[in-house]
Amino acid sequence: MSSKPNIVLIPGLLCSDALFADQISGLSGEANVSVGRVLKHNNLESLASEILRIAPEKFALAGLSLGGYVAFEVLRQAPERVSKLALLNTNARADRGDQVAFRQMLIGLALTSGPRNVQAAALPMLIHKSRLGERALVDRVLNMADAVGRDSFVRQQQAIIDRPDNREVLAEIKCPTVVIVGEQDVLTPVKVAEEMHNGIAGSTLEVIPDCGHLSTMERPEKVNQILTDWLSA
Numbered sequence: 001m002s003s004k005p006n007i008v009l010i011p012g013l014l015c016s017d018a019l020f021a022d023q024i025s026g027l028s029g030e031a032n033v034s035v036g037r038v039l040k041h042n043n044l045e046s047l048a049s050e051i052l053r054i055a056p057e058k059f060a061l062a063g064l065s066l067g068g069y070v071a072f073e074v075l076r077q078a079p080e081r082v083s084k085l086a087l088l089n090t091n092a093r094a095d096r097g098d099q100v101a102f103r104q105m106l107i108g109l110a111l112t113s114g115p116r117n118v119q120a121a122a123l124p125m126l127i128h129k130s131r132l133g134e135r136a137l138v139d140r141v142l143n144m145a146d147a148v149g150r151d152s153f154v155r156q157q158q159a160i161i162d163r164p165d166n167r168e169v170l171a172e173i174k175c176p177t178v179v180i181v182g183e184q185d186v187l188t189p190v191k192v193a194e195e196m197h198n199g200i201a202g203s204t205l206e207v208i209p210d211c212g213h214l215s216t217m218e219r220p221e222k223v224n225q226i227l228t229d230w231l232s233a
Contacts, residue, residue, distance in 0.1 A: 047073070125212075128184050
């Protein structure tokens with residue numbers, strides 16, 4: 001039996017396993033790495049239950065964006081199974097009314113034009129503006145939308161819209177926690193990362209310069225360094 005710790009990575013909205021390609025390879029020497037599935041259900045409770053069903057009995061948990069929302073629900077259902085927590089580019093708050101309306105608009109766009117067009121329209125919010133001309137990175141981000149597909153995207157948005165305010169959960173988190181955010185993340189900005197950090201006793205906050213929302217793809221070396229230090233602490 002491996003003595004390495006287990007880590008479960010949970011992808012974000014319209015993101016496939018490719019979101020964590022550099023972490024899967026970069027952390028494999030430090031941990032047994034697996035990626036949770038967030039495609040089949042339209043509510044966080046079921047998404048979290050599915051992850052818990054297939055996850056190891058004890059594991060470190062890292063979620064990005066939607067993956068962070070699912071991570072909060074995993075903690076609601078089985079906090080004793082989570083040994084460590086990493087919250088990447090995510091938010092403890094529920095959506096405001098204008099954010100719900102924006103998500104509903106994106107659902108409509110996906111139904112008429114497909115998820116790749118949704119991802120293309122969202123690119124300036126997903127990656128740092130200086131990276132928008134990098135074809136290889138942009139193609140990786142767009143290809144994830146094709147991998148997720150329209151129906152799963154709609155289910156994911158429904159789960160996000162219905163999510164609870166998780167600020168009440170922050171004080172209950174007792175495992176070692178790191179909060180990671182891109183300095184130029186416009187979807188889940190530094191201020192909401194600071195809120196989570198301030199609410200979780202003993203947590204650390206890592207702000208990555210020149211980085212937007214998809215930190216694992218934009219600055220993989222820095223993210224891997226942070227996660228390696230977190231796993232070994």
